Each structure stands twice: as structure tokens, then as C-alpha cells.
Amino acid sequence: MELSRNTSPASLQMGSPNNLELTAMRPSAPLSNRLQYAQFFTLLLLEAGHFINLTSKTPSSMATLRRPFICISPQAMWTKANRIMCLLKRSLYGLKQAPRAWNTRFASYAKSLGFKQSSSDNSLFVLSSGADLAYLLLYVDDIVLTASSTALLNRLISALSSEFEMSDQGPLHHFLGITVKRNDSGLLLHQQKYAADILLRANMSNCNPCLTPVDTKQKLSADDSPPVSDPTMYRSLAGALQYLTFTRPDLSFAVQQICLFMHDPRENHLNALKRILRYVKGTISYGIKMTRSTSLSITAYSDADWAGCPSTRRSTSGYCVYIGYNLISWSSKRQDTIFRSSAEAEYRGVANAVAETTWLRNLLIELKINVTRAINRRLLR
Structure with a gap:
């Protein structure tokens, strides 16, 4: 039995060839997180060249699974003699393994072009060769690509289009529900x-x-x-x-x-x-506004209240991180445990801010950006 791209995942039951206990397929999708968006903002802030928004038309169902699955067809397709079964070698929409299979296929091709996958976030790819520098941010089938020169940008677009069916959306104006507006002073x-x-x-x-x-x-x-x-x-x-x-x-x-x-x-x-x-x-x-900055120093501000929650007596800590004059990352979160003094609550808030600045510093190093200094400051009341 051959499966078409329009086959509904809900109409099939999946199982491993080595494990015939069949389970219903559950739809899953990757979730956005704060680090993903901090990284996206950082890419916009640095603005190494031209930002292009690409949309891949190659579905995740074109990715090959590392381990094939057995599918039982819908009951309406059964015959009196037997039930129709098929071996699934490629992923389907909704399959739990589909996002990983697609990411593996894309990452292997990107590496063949000279990109290196970031250890800070697997969705970021960096190409650095002499004076050439390019960043590629992948989110499912949406791609943000920027390069240090127009020639390099066009070469990468041509290479990606030859492997995957893509549409060039032109200069970046919309990404994951975020609208990007350019003006003389920067980006909004x-x-x-x-x-x-x-x-x-x-x-x-x-x-x-x-x-x-x-x-x-x-x-x-x-x-x-x-x-x-x-x-x-x-x-x-x-x-x-x-x-x-x-x-x-x-x-x-x-x-x-x-x-x-x-x-x-x-x-x-x-x-x-x-x-x-x-x-x-x-x-x-x-x-939020992003402008070019002459300074790339990382500055973090942190603060925490003490026993601010009237129900649990837990504290709430928060921080915001700037690169130059641009706000890059921020957080407000109730702490997990109860502290006996305001000093303990403040230290936990500082620790969260330091962890975020450390991650941003590692990201900038992978982007081949030299960080001049990092400062953590506690807000005083």
C-alpha cells in the first residue's frame, strides 16, 4: 500500500517493526522558547547584511525515518481475509519523530555547504570562511538567512533551492507572528x-x-x-x-x-x-526597537521581591539583559522554593541573570562576535 502526502495521521495506527504493540499517533509540534527568541533578536540586532525570509515547501513527510514503522490502515479499507498493513519509511505530519527527521535532513545538507550547527541552539547554523560570514535560523519550514555579502547570500539561496523546494519571501518582514519594520534608526x-x-x-x-x-x-x-x-x-x-x-x-x-x-x-x-x-x-x-550599537557589552539587571506571593510566600525574581543599548532578553518568574531572607531571594535572581548572560556570551562567540565586557547589576529600591 502506498501512502499519499494527504493521508491523515489520525486515520492510521503506528508501531515499530520490532514492537507490534500498536499505539495511536499523537500530533506534536515544536514549542517556542525564550532562548529561541533571544537568539532571533540577537540576529536582528547584529544585522550582518541582508536578511532574507525563505519558506521551505518541502514537507516534513519527505524526511526519512531512522527506524521504519508499521501502519495499520483504517478499518474501512480492511477485507474479510486480512487487514491491510504497510511499512512507513518516511515521516508524516503529526508523527512524533517528524520534526527530528526533518531537522536531521536539513542539518546534514547545511553542513555540506560549510555551515556549523550551533551548540547553543540546534536551530542556528553559522558559516564562517575567511571574510565570508552567514547566519541561518531554521524554525520548522521558515528560514531566516543573512550574509556578509550579496554574492554569498545569493549563492546560499541557490544551493538551498536546489536541494529543497523553497520560495524566497524577500527582505525579512514577518517571522513566527512577529512583524519587522525598518526605518532609518533601526528595526521595530x-x-x-x-x-x-x-x-x-x-x-x-x-x-x-x-x-x-x-x-x-x-x-x-x-x-x-x-x-x-x-x-x-x-x-x-x-x-x-x-x-x-x-x-x-x-x-x-x-x-x-x-x-x-x-x-x-x-x-x-x-x-x-x-x-x-x-x-x-x-x-x-x-x-521593541533594535538599533545599531557601537558597544557590544552585555549588561544584565536583576531584582527579586521577598515572599511576595501571599499564598505560598515564594519570591518573584526577574532580569533583563542588554547588548549595547538594545534589550535582548528578559524574564519574570516565581522562584521554586521559599527563602528565609531577602538576600537568598536576591542571589537566586542574580544566578538566573548570570546564567542568561553566559548563554548569550556563548552565542555571540559562535556568531564570531567579540564581547567587550559583561556586567550584572542589581536594581536598588
Whole structure:
């Protein structure tokens, strides 16, 4: 039996030839993380040359699996004599092994072109040969490519197109839901369309704007109000706001607070979420600006409150990291354990900031960028 590209993964059952216990195939997709976006921002900041957005038309189903699987066809295709079975050698959409198979195939070809896969993030490929320098960032079938010269850029595009069916989207203007706008002073990254979609989903497109995203005088508690009527909608909106923080560091703390209660959301948590949405309404065009900087020093600021959560008495720590004058990475997170002094909470916050700056320093070294200095500063109140 031959499988077409349009075969639905949900209609098949999968199993290994060495293990005939068949299990239903579960769809899976790679998840974005903070490091991926910090890396993306860094690539934009450095702006080594021309940024090109490529979209691969070669599906992940064209990747060869390291180990074949046995497929049982849908019951409607069975005959009275036997059940139709087939041996799957290439991946299908939704197969758990599909992302790894596609990444392995792409990485092996990129290495044949002279690229070296980054040890900081497997989705980054760096080509360095004499005066030639190129960066390639791969996310599923979306590719951001930049090179030190137009000739090198065209050569790489031609080589990739000969191996994979691709479409050249031209200069980078949109990537993973982030819009990139160029001006004389640099680049502006924003998610205005995505923010408008969140407001529409929450039926708050015409709400009154709010000046701040959170009430600093009132702290959220776990059970000081009745449960919400639709917890699924609460979780959906909270998760959507998490993705919005990739270009909105001003929302990080407020969104972190409402995400702490997704397991059992209450009315006061929903009111806090609606306040964030009202703030987004008034600042929907906000984003993060990237400019060229003469300095490549890494500066990190960290801070932590002590026993700030009224329910668990845990502390919340946060940091932000700059390269030159550009904000690259930020985080706001409740700490895992309870500390007996503010000094312990502050040290944990500093440790998180140092870990992030260390990762960024290693990334810059792989990008062949010399880091002049690294500074960690604690915010004083």
C-alpha cells in the first residue's frame, strides 16, 4: 500500500517493526522558547547584511525515518481475509519523530555547504570562511538567512533551492507572528495583528484602554474569590498573552502573575487578565526597537521581591539583559522554593541573570562576535 502526502495521521495506527504493540499517533509540534527568541533578536540586532525570509515547501513527510514503522490502515479499507498493513519509511505530519527527521535532513545538507550547527541552539547554523560570514535560523519550514555579502547570500539561496523546494519571501518582514519594520534608526519588532486577534477572541476589541497592566497595590491570591464560569477561555487567553510577551517586556510580570492560577482561575484572576487586555488595547502598536550599537557589552539587571506571593510566600525574581543599548532578553518568574531572607531571594535572581548572560556570551562567540565586557547589576529600591 502506498501512502499519499494527504493521508491523515489520525486515520492510521503506528508501531515499530520490532514492537507490534500498536499505539495511536499523537500530533506534536515544536514549542517556542525564550532562548529561541533571544537568539532571533540577537540576529536582528547584529544585522550582518541582508536578511532574507525563505519558506521551505518541502514537507516534513519527505524526511526519512531512522527506524521504519508499521501502519495499520483504517478499518474501512480492511477485507474479510486480512487487514491491510504497510511499512512507513518516511515521516508524516503529526508523527512524533517528524520534526527530528526533518531537522536531521536539513542539518546534514547545511553542513555540506560549510555551515556549523550551533551548540547553543540546534536551530542556528553559522558559516564562517575567511571574510565570508552567514547566519541561518531554521524554525520548522521558515528560514531566516543573512550574509556578509550579496554574492554569498545569493549563492546560499541557490544551493538551498536546489536541494529543497523553497520560495524566497524577500527582505525579512514577518517571522513566527512577529512583524519587522525598518526605518532609518533601526528595526521595530511588534505583534500588533496578533494582539488585535487576542482582543477579538476575548470580545474586548472596543474596550476602554488602561494606563497600566497591573495593580501594584493588590496582590493576587489563590482562593479569595469564586471560580470563573469558563476556565478554558481563561487558559486560552493567558497562553496567548504569553506569546505576546516576546515583543512586549512591559507585560512579562503581569502575564506571569495570571499564569500562576491557570489550574484554578478565580474571578479576581479574570479581572487582572482583563486589565492586561485593556492595557494592550491602548498600547497595541507598541513593540521593541533594535538599533545599531557601537558597544557590544552585555549588561544584565536583576531584582527579586521577598515572599511576595501571599499564598505560598515564594519570591518573584526577574532580569533583563542588554547588548549595547538594545534589550535582548528578559524574564519574570516565581522562584521554586521559599527563602528565609531577602538576600537568598536576591542571589537566586542574580544566578538566573548570570546564567542568561553566559548563554548569550556563548552565542555571540559562535556568531564570531567579540564581547567587550559583561556586567550584572542589581536594581536598588
